[in-house]
């Protein structure tokens with residue numbers, strides 16, 4: 001069993017985490033990293049349950065289309081069909097109501113999908129992007145900035161510490177398995 005030090009990507013706090021992985025590459029356990037200078041081994045239940053994102057039977061692994069808008073029945077469709085349905089519908093809404101009628105929303109603040117949703121909104125022509133960072137982490141950082149002059153709450157500091165640890169971990173793994 002290998003122990004990989006990383007950080008949880010479940011929200012902007014980026015708690016230090018250690019993931020135990022079998023030789024076959026299966027995640028066996030997730031725990032807080034006691035050596036992390038900010039979070040000191042603590043993680044919330046969402047981070048500790050991170051394995052569910054990988055292995056839960058109800059995880060959606062392919063596009064589904066609701067067969068009837070008044071029922072909860074869904075059918076599997078191809079990625080091409082899903083993309084064309086979505087792009088046709090977005091084009092229709094944009095032409096009929098204008099691009100600003102569309103809001104692009106993302107989930108918990110994460111390093112990658114915030115950028116993707118912002119670029120996607122820009123491509124659609126809408127300034128309306130929202131997510132957890134706009135109602136949770138962003139106001140917290142702004143309030144810290146207003147109160148103390150710097151956005152230095154636990155989450156913000158922890159983010160940079162965890163990001164550095166994550167980069168070092170990826171770098172050392174790349175050096176080991178190029």
Ligand code: SF4
Nearest residue numbers: 008010014015044047
């Ligand atoms: S607070 Fe919870 S979800 Fe957020 S980074 Fe820490 S363990 Fe993950």
